[in-house]
Amino acid sequence: MLAKLEEIYKNRHQYAKDWKARTGGKVLGYFYPYVPEEIVYAAGVLPVRIMGSHEHDNLSAAYIYPMYCPFCRDTLAEGLRGRYSYLDGLACADTCMHMNQVFDWFVLNCGIPRRGTFIANTPANVAGTHARTYLIKEHLEFKKAIEGWVGRVLSDKDLDRGIEIMNRNRQLMRQVYETRKREKPPITGAEAQLMVLTSQFSDKEEHSALLEDILNKELPGRNRDRKTGVRLMIVGSEDDDTAFLKMAESLGVTFVIDDTCVGSRYFWHEVVPGKDRVAAIANHYLDSTPFPTKDWSERRRFAQVLKLAEEYNVQGVVLAQQKWCDPYELDIPSLAARLKERNIPTLFLEFEPTLPRAPFTTRIEAFVEMLCGDEEGLFAESSTVKSGS
Ligand code: SF4
16 A cells, blocks of 8 residues: 555656546646645645656756756756646745746746636745735635636535545544654655655545555554664755655664655644634644744744654754755754754755765765764764765
């Protein structure tokens, strides 16, 4: 069943095309998980997160500068290759300036029907005084636009269904993450990431059915003979690089928890149902652990990272950043300092779509050696290593 997740991950475009052929429904691509998927599910549409494929890219440079983050370039290249030609629409939630630019280029160059483009703006300061009023209004506009697109009005019953689909999937992923607190986690960090990624690509009702089987039939007794080694956490930019996690986990470590948008941050919080469904959905996006560009003025994300590190008994944290990603880079010095205060060492790595295996292997090996070394050297300043230095 975990193998099925890997299959969906590898064939995600074919999965979406098959879903369309099977259901006759529309597929809506989206950038970053601030797009309210509850409303998309309420309309019977399949939301699919847009991502790259970690392949060599010689296409995106004609549209965006090389100092745009590699995730953006990789994502745009995937669209320019024509691999998202099956999309009926595309939505953006104003999460990051780099990604907003990619949205524009997608709309202009990747075959997105003009009638199917949507923007659900999210306020820059999710804790601000006017954030709630603003986001409820934005979500109402988004709902109205989706209704015009699918040709029917979404009732409270439809919205309840959308909320239920999303919440059930979140609950099941939380249950899987709960097992990672164990001394011997039955699932690796790479497998956990595949679970979250496929939730972002596939029909969540089908995904939840798979997760129920995984929880009930596959995880009990799994990985009893696998050595957990050093318990690590990965924190940072979008980093859907399962190959990196697999490589690191072959070197005597297990990623037992994360704080990324392809990990816990995507599903940790549920929508609290309320009489006003759209307000309940908007509140959820404001009250969840914020994305760095939205996390002003108090850094709520830091408290969540520290809490997870403690609950999952983490020995070290990999701070992973997409090269040129300003939103996360800005956070790293303060976050590393907070972790250091708790005696949790950090390793800083800069990601590109394709990672050179040897230098990253060496860095992880050195970090593990340091973590397993004597107490004196464990929390030295040199514990923060910049990739490429
Ligand atoms: S990785 Fe950073 S720069 Fe790139 S899209 Fe995400 S937040 Fe923006």
